[in-house]
Amino acid sequence: MISSIRSESLPIRGQGRVLSNVVDRNGRKLRLAVPDWPGSIPGQFVMVGTGATASVPRHDPLLPRPMAVYRDLGATPECRDSERAFELLYRVVGRGTTLLSEAQPGESVSIVGPLGEGFPVEESDAPALLVGGGTGIASLYELARALAATGRSTRVLLGARAEADLIGFDDFAALASEGVELICATEDGSVGVEGRITLPLEAALTESGPGALVVAVGPTPMMRACADMAGAKGVDCLVSLENPMACGFGVCLGCAAPRAEGGFSLVCKAGPVFDAREIAWEGLP
Amino acid sequence: MSSDQDGVLRTSVATNGTNASTTKCTATVDERVEFAGIPLRNAVLTASGTFGYGTEFAPFLDLEKIGGFVAKSLTLEPRFGNPPPRIGETPSGMLNAISIENVGVRAFLEEKLPALPEGVVVIASAFGTAPEIYAELASQVSGHPRISGIEINASCPHVKSGGIEFGQDPKLLAELVATVRKATTGSLLVKLSPNVTRIADMAKVCEAEGADGISMINAVQAMEVDVETRRPILSNILGGLSGPAIRPIALRMVWQAAQAVKIPICGVGGISSAEDAVKFMLCGASAIQVGTANYLDPGVAGRIAEGLANYAARHGFARVADLTGALETG
Numbered sequence: 001m002i003s004s005i006r007s008e009s010l011p012i013r014g015q016g017r018v019l020s021n022v023v024d025r026n027g028r029k030l031r032l033a034v035p036d037w038p039g040s041i042p043g044q045f046v047m048v049g050t051g052a053t054a055s056v057p058r059h060d061p062l063l064p065r066p067m068a069v070y071r072d073l074g075a076t077p078e079c080r081d082s083e084r085a086f087e088l089l090y091r092v093v094g095r096g097t098t099l100l101s102e103a104q105p106g107e108s109v110s111i112v113g114p115l116g117e118g119f120p121v122e123e124s125d126a127p128a129l130l131v132g133g134g135t136g137i138a139s140l141y142e143l144a145r146a147l148a149a150t151g152r153s154t155r156v157l158l159g160a161r162a163e164a165d166l167i168g169f170d171d172f173a174a175l176a177s178e179g180v181e182l183i184c185a186t187e188d189g190s191v192g193v194e195g196r197i198t199l200p201l202e203a204a205l206t207e208s209g210p211g212a213l214v215v216a217v218g219p220t221p222m223m224r225a226c227a228d229m230a231g232a233k234g235v236d237c238l239v240s241l242e243n244p245m246a247c248g249f250g251v252c253l254g255c256a257a258p259r260a261e262g263g264f265s266l267v268c269k270a271g272p273v274f275d276a277r278e279i280a281w282e283g284l285p
Numbered sequence: 286m287s288s289d290q291d292g293v294l295r296t297s298v299a300t301n302g303t304n305a306s307t308t309k310c311t312a313t314v315d316e317r318v319e320f321a322g323i324p325l326r327n328a329v330l331t332a333s334g335t336f337g338y339g340t341e342f343a344p345f346l347d348l349e350k351i352g353g354f355v356a357k358s359l360t361l362e363p364r365f366g367n368p369p370p371r372i373g374e375t376p377s378g379m380l381n382a383i384s385i386e387n388v389g390v391r392a393f394l395e396e397k398l399p400a401l402p403e404g405v406v407v408i409a410s411a412f413g414t415a416p417e418i419y420a421e422l423a424s425q426v427s428g429h430p431r432i433s434g435i436e437i438n439a440s441c442p443h444v445k446s447g448g449i450e451f452g453q454d455p456k457l458l459a460e461l462v463a464t465v466r467k468a469t470t471g472s473l474l475v476k477l478s479p480n481v482t483r484i485a486d487m488a489k490v491c492e493a494e495g496a497d498g499i500s501m502i503n504a505v506q507a508m509e510v511d512v513e514t515r516r517p518i519l520s521n522i523l524g525g526l527s528g529p530a531i532r533p534i535a536l537r538m539v540w541q542a543a544q545a546v547k548i549p550i551c552g553v554g555g556i557s558s559a560e561d562a563v564k565f566m567l568c569g570a571s572a573i574q575v576g577t578a579n580y581l582d583p584g585v586a587g588r589i590a591e592g593l594a595n596y597a598a599r600h601g602f603a604r605v606a607d608l609t610g611a612l613e614t615g
Binding site for chain 2: 010011012013025057059060061062063064110112146243244245246247249250251252253255256257258262264283284285
């Protein structure tokens with residue numbers, strides 16, 4: 001089993017100043033400047049309020065939403081004083097994300113984070129294959145950079161139904177300058193390989209041998225397919241789970257994921273990063 | 286604003302009521318309350334099941350700035366809860382069916398309690414399937430020097446056996462409270478279920494059987510359906526509704542119980558602000574617990590405590606405790 005990594009920094013609760021909140025293909029990218037943001041390690045997440053913080057408390061929708069830290073930017077020129085900036089990648093799927101999409105630059109969005117355990121980043125001669133689908137790709141951006149920075153061969157494989165669903169594509173493509181290779185697959189063949197992302201994954205695994213690492217983040221069926229494929233070739237596979245949660249820091253116990261050995265692990269505390277073999281996939285909703 | 290070690294808060298008050306920067310006079314408010322024999326720094330506790338074992342909140346909140354907390358309900362042995370999905374969102378509310386997942390009483394006493402700062406008031410919560418099990422838990426925890434009281438969870442709305450059965454039947458509740466009362470001389474609280482016809486009758490049972498106080502209410506039994514999948518949103522089908530959606534129900538029940546008993550009441554149910562806390566105290570609560578709001582803002586309990594003192598100062602109350610039962614109904 002591969003262990004996830006605990007960050008040294010304690011989470012904070014704060015208000016993120018919206019720097020931008022823009023359309024990115026069929027998703028959106030929200031850039032926040034948060035005072036005293038301690039920085040995150042790849043794979044960590046934040047709990048985000050549903051929409052701009054109102055002058056009068058609003059209770060509906062009630063719960064914050066967990067979202068992976070996408071690009072952790074540090075002190076950008078837009079930051080004031082102790083502010084540090086990071087981005088979130090999301091799709092508008094319900095009332096909470098609709099309200100979030102309406103947050104304007106200059107307004108505030110409440111955040112708690114960074115939370116959870118992140119991906120281990122280890123040097124290796126064998127390649128790292130990072131497979132992303134949907135907004136799950138947000139977890140992979142900083143991981144790809146960190147792995148490539150160790151000198152490890154790092155390939156990102158993004159899958160979507162169509163080109164318009166490849167949110168974050170331009171950001172990942174720009175990582176070529178840092179040595180990250182990008183492969184895409186679309187089910188309609190509009191860009192990259194035609195078919196599911198498991199097609200190019202299979203090819204990459206065949207080529208790379210047993211020392212490789214697969215990281216899969218996205219819809220549960222995609223992660224499970226990648227984990228099965230890696231497992232069949234004797235390759236380690238890490239996943240990041242996206243169970244609903246109310247708190248994000250181990251208290252509500254809402255995000256429990258069934259463990260292969262029995263019982264449950266909290267996605268927010270023990271994860272969201274898990275060795276795929278730890279998870280009882282058939283028990284995930 | 287500063288808070289002394291003796292718990293007396295000195296706060297500046299704007300007499301025009303709105304512009305806090307225009308300080309016109311200074312009032313001194315005594316924040317301390319005594320609840321069911323437990324002296325508290327202030328009236329704000331946090332509710333069982335929403336505050337873990339306390340240490341989870343250390344990054345967000347000075348645990349010594351709140352009155353104390355009620356820890357996650359304990360069982361004699363460690364216990365896993367329900368399969369996912371365990372939680373869901375409803376209008377201004379949250380539905381959950383966790384099912385008393387906890388580390389067990391031994392790990393609580395040996396690992397969780399010692400990890401807490403010395404000055405934190407801890408109330409343990411007990412859950413079982415028979416009165417004797419609750420009594421055993423009470424005797425195991427109540428001798429511990431770090432435990433200020435024990436709260437009987439007689440109201441978990443989504444465990445198939447135990448909990449709510451006691452909270453819904455006056456005879457079973459009487460037997461439960463009487464049995465636990467024999468097992469502990471410490472402060473004994475009973476957390477009541479709202480899923481009853483006459484809450485005042487249940488409160489009277491607690492009082493008659495020797496409880497020192499009542500916490501009310503636990504979550505309201507509820508369900509929700511996903512029309513796309515045509516399935517209940519929870520694996521357990523039924524769950525407990527919490528959050529602002531239930532606050533007026535909780536307020537009504539606290540008021541009714543306060544009319545019926547003399548033992549103190551701790552108001553629980555959807556409290557998210559100091560104003561909410563004031564409402565419960567006006568309706569007869571001697572202290573309050575913050576629950577689901579801890580998830581939204583893990584520092585909220587501390588600010589509710591500050592806001593409660595500010596309210597008392599603004600309205601000329603010398604002590605926060607004087608708010609209890611100060612509802613004007615004439």
